[in-house]
Amino acid sequence: MAKEITDRSEDYSQWYLDIVKKAGLADNSAVRGCMVIKPYGFAIWEKMQRQLDDMFKATGHVNAYFPLLIPKSFLSKEAEHVEGFAKECAVVTHHRLMDDPDGSGVIVDPSAKLEEELIIRPTSETIIWNTYRDWIQSYRDLPLLINQWANVMRWEMRTRPFLRTAEFLWQEGHTAHSTKKEAIEESRLIHDLYADFAENHMAMPVIKGAKSANERFAGAVDTYTIEAMMQDGKALQAGTSHFLGQNFAKAFDVKFLNEGNKEEFVWATSWGVSTRLIGGLIMTHSDDEGLVLPPKLAPIQVVIIPIPKPNSVLKEECNKIKQELEELGLSVKVDFDKKKRPGFKFAEYEMLGVPVRIGLGARDLENNQVEVARRDTKEKSNYNREGLGQQIKQLLEEIQDNLLRRAKAFRSDNTHEATTMEEFEEILDQKGGFIMAHWDGTTASELAIKEKTKATLRCIPIEGEKSEGKCIYSGEKSLQKVLFARAY
Template sequence: MGKNLTSRAEDYSKWYNELVVKSDLAENSGVRGCMVIKPYGYAIWEKMQGQLDKMFKETGHENAYFPLFIPKSYLSKEASHVEGFAKECAVVTHYRLKNAEDGSGIVVDEDAKLEEELIVRPTSETIIWDTYRRWIQSYRDLPLKVNQWANVVRWEMRTRLFLRTAEFLWQEGHTAHATREEAVEEAELMMNVYAEFAEKYMGVPVIKGTKTESERFAGAEETYCIEALMQDGKALQAGTSHFLGQNFAKAFDVKFANKEGKQEYVWATSWGVSTRLMGALVMTHSDDKGLVLPPKLAPIQVVIVPIYKGLDQLDAISDKVDPLVKALRDKGITVKYDTRDTHKPGFKFNEYELKGVPVRLAVGQRDLANGTFEVARRDTLTKEIVKAEDVVDKVVSLMDEIQENIFKKALDYREGHITEVESYSEFKSVIEEKGGFVSAHWDGTTETEDRIKDETKATIRCIPLNNTKEEGRCILTGKPSVQRVLFAKAY
């Protein structure tokens, strides 16, 4: 249980890995670098997926599905795109197995070699834009706004559950527009959708911005991002939205006839978030006792634990609890009434604390006699006695209180870990000793960006969208700078 967790102060990375496994979110699989998402973890992902899907559809997007396999020739059509993903691609070369002639087992049938190798999708721009060539003929077909929920493969050598795995789940939106302005507006819109989801539902404060040229998505003209800060002072990219210009339209010859009948290339975007959000959720809110989940995403929002001796006492408690369960569910709250006789109440308390259930109700013989329930909050670890007739209203109000409290706690931490610096020595000191986001002037060159990364392991997380112009000098080269950017070590 949570008592056996390594503390965050002792070893944050070990704490995270242990917590993901012990809280039943996920585990490593028999395939190197791939994970099994367990039912409790998948239930959280389903809630994320459900809310995001609703938000996508409210902004005019439709779901579709495209092939897992991409012909190798498709990737080579957009040069910067293939260069960005070439080292991460898994390649299918044969389509059949056979028994070895010496009886040693199964081998690849050399006679079943594919005429063209297939790439297991690392992202779907190429296969989708080949499809869009058939779907788009006229301005009447635009805008085309499609989203896909899928799995992708990026052959990672160093993996960590949820944060970086060879296969992961995600959504990827791919849109086509008649004008540059529409496409840019779409890319910005989806960044804002992601930010709203992260803050309102995950309780994770984010900074909206754009990536530097070297950090952009392969094949994009502009990458918009939301950046979050974890409790160990490292940043995590929580979502990206890309303005692709006409690069993919030209690579796959996707044109449309405008209102004057003239042929033009369409303008494109793509955008996505993944199960990496699960890692962000864990690392932003959880503590040394286990998960702390926002009520809006918790699979179980309220757990009720009876304290009893013998079935007669359990029956008496259940007579009081069953109507409460119904009343809470009628309010849209997910409730679990744990009547297992295989575990003691203390074990259950620890179990649900570890799993991050927002509210725990306990009821025993004394509570029955007094007409009360013990109400415990996971976020503050506080308890209070509440009259039975007030419990429903109390729990409903706690859902909002807890959601707001964990967001505020994360926001306070982030605000306390944004540090402005004026010199390179100050920069290095903050990066090493304090962590968090470091706001500093940069001369705008990739050479300076790369040197700072090599020397400090800190990268430019984003150029904040709310940046005000501020004349200054680059912390490394002393060259003129017109605005600050945010650096941090990152996942």
């Protein structure tokens, strides 16, 4: 199976597409730019969704659902917002089809034109804040901490499964607050939550920072981001949290009576992560043999394969091991399929990125042991049958930790510093990866660097030392190094 995957060193882009296809994560669809998420890919998304949902609810958020279709006039109310999304919007203009008079199928009924066109949501700020106007009257109604799990559509010309598709799945939080301070704290809380999820569940290290004014979400006062490094050295924006100020409250006239009985505009945030995280997961950990998954997000954490063909005694022992592991909260599969040889099964589950494989044969039964193979290092060991459950649970924890440690080491080895534009370009062309460099804080310098190198300013890191220097482009004073990289 691995022979069907292009080597990363040969063609990284094709390697990624091969992994998506061979691991059965997604498929092309009949709709240009959209994908079909296959059951195994969706199982990974469900595990992400479940964990994030628990984290949201633990911090006081609740789920709701808002319409897919948004009146066009709503997008006109916040100028920066409409400008940011106008070129990506899909528009519904009619509400009915009719038989084609020439009998060749159906056509749009010209008499069924909508009075106002509807936009398929690219994001839901406008429809939600129009709704919040009816929900919020007093400080007693605040804070309003709402999240929705939904699909959105942003028309894309160049697509890649999970990383960039016209339609994708995500969650979007939209919260309302009585004070600026509380709204900023909310946006930073979610920023930290996303970083926690990325590192401790995805085993994907991230750099937390704020976006430049040029890179902020359309309509936001501040955008906080988590940036991850993929194995080709490119950056992936893995999640964003936005402090929206009072922009949307003013656009949709959302006011409340404060405790002093005075009317004020509400303060707002929005935040989201999407199925793009699956792309990040693939590109952070996988290898030339297939998918590599961190145990916390693997749909199957342990697979048990009897060798060579299961007899009644072997079957019974496999099921006993499965039960023992499931009682510890692990997701386990026993593969009794007689149509496939053990070697084929080994390759299949390696391709699927199953963290731990247990092999059990007649000789293992005699010796009261099992053969255990770990996906991350491909190491094999014999484990004693007694206390196997706790041993496997501990091994899964070791694999989770090792994947994060390995990804951090890769990022460290591929993060560089540049003090001049010449050095910056040389690093990008010869090494790639992340570059920390001084920037003067102007959009003009930022865009000039992007035009010259195709590297974007990924974020202004929140953590790390502040140090004065000179901008690599303009030579003007800079107070802090920022993160540049070529990106997805």
